[in-house]
Amino acid sequence: MSTGFASPAACAAHRVAWGHPERPERLQAIAAALEAAGLAARLQPLAPVAVEPALLAEVHEPAYLALAQAEIAAGRRELSTGDTPLSAGSWQAVLAASGAVLAAVDAVCEGRLHNAFCAVRPPGHHAEPARGMGFCIVNHVALAARHAQRRHGLERVLIADWDLHHGNGTQEAFYADGSVFYFSTHEYGNYPMALTGRGYAYEVGEGPGRGANMNRPLPSGAGDAEIQAAFAELADAMERFRPQLVLISAGFDARHGDPLGGLRVTDEGFAELTRMVLEIARAHAGGRLVSVLEGGYDLEGLGLAAAAHVRELLEA
Numbered sequence: 001m002s003t004g005f006a007s008p009a010a011c012a013a014h015r016v017a018w019g020h021p022e023r024p025e026r027l028q029a030i031a032a033a034l035e036a037a038g039l040a041a042r043l044q045p046l047a048p049v050a051v052e053p054a055l056l057a058e059v060h061e062p063a064y065l066a067l068a069q070a071e072i073a074a075g076r077r078e079l080s081t082g083d084t085p086l087s088a089g090s091w092q093a094v095l096a097a098s099g100a101v102l103a104a105v106d107a108v109c110e111g112r113l114h115n116a117f118c119a120v121r122p123p124g125h126h127a128e129p130a131r132g133m134g135f136c137i138v139n140h141v142a143l144a145a146r147h148a149q150r151r152h153g154l155e156r157v158l159i160a161d162w163d164l165h166h167g168n169g170t171q172e173a174f175y176a177d178g179s180v181f182y183f184s185t186h187e188y189g190n191y192p193m194a195l196t197g198r199g200y201a202y203e204v205g206e207g208p209g210r211g212a213n214m215n216r217p218l219p220s221g222a223g224d225a226e227i228q229a230a231f232a233e234l235a236d237a238m239e240r241f242r243p244q245l246v247l248i249s250a251g252f253d254a255r256h257g258d259p260l261g262g263l264r265v266t267d268e269g270f271a272e273l274t275r276m277v278l279e280i281a282r283a284h285a286g287g288r289l290v291s292v293l294e295g296g297y298d299l300e301g302l303g304l305a306a307a308a309h310v311r312e313l314l315e316a
């Protein structure tokens, strides 16, 4: 078995104003870096599948989905619910991105692939059930978790999020759930903590979800040692949760040199995080792992970090 790779051309249809960091060139940078590292030819291409409206409605409120599509159709340049650019092709890009992640889940859950990396945009982990924000319109990784449960009958899914920023949307989607464990490392005080009031270590889930939410905010300047210590805690927690599928919200804006933040993870640090999460997948989930791009805004650094990540997926 092998590693799948999805990066739909339609993701480029989501355009942004000049100077915006979440730009189409991000995916080109990843493709070029995978090629330069000699990894591209070893990956199995994955094409997006259709995203059923019923699945979208399991994660997002129908009124919000209608609003987002109406604002795109009306030619608005920014989503009214939060800091997110829009263009005429944004919904097409969103469906391609989500559909690519669902295709990866299908391939991994059906045993056709060992694992997969989805280089998609716009990103998703800030998109809450009732509002898009933080460059995110629809939460791809949340859809993927629900899809794995509905289509493939899995009971327990882990979402491990090493993006620079707290994935408030993913936390919100599953906070009272218990069947999807959300784990996040992020830079303390960075977006969107002040806005949402979320992302603190004391937020552990509620009701049936109690114990299935784990935040490890890291101080500005933290790097490989600090983030790996947090992921070691995750590995311990997974001995109890025993996920049947592992999803990664792979944000490479936690890398040193990223313009949006102050964490200092190295490329080797991302390789080690990848090995740690692969080990969780091996121990509990038959190795089933799907990684989904979130942030990462220094084009060169994004490519190098993604290549270090994918090299480990191929070695698994």
Ligand SMILES: [Zn+2]
Binding pocket: 163, 164, 165, 251, 253, 294, 295, 296
């Ligand atoms: Zn981010």
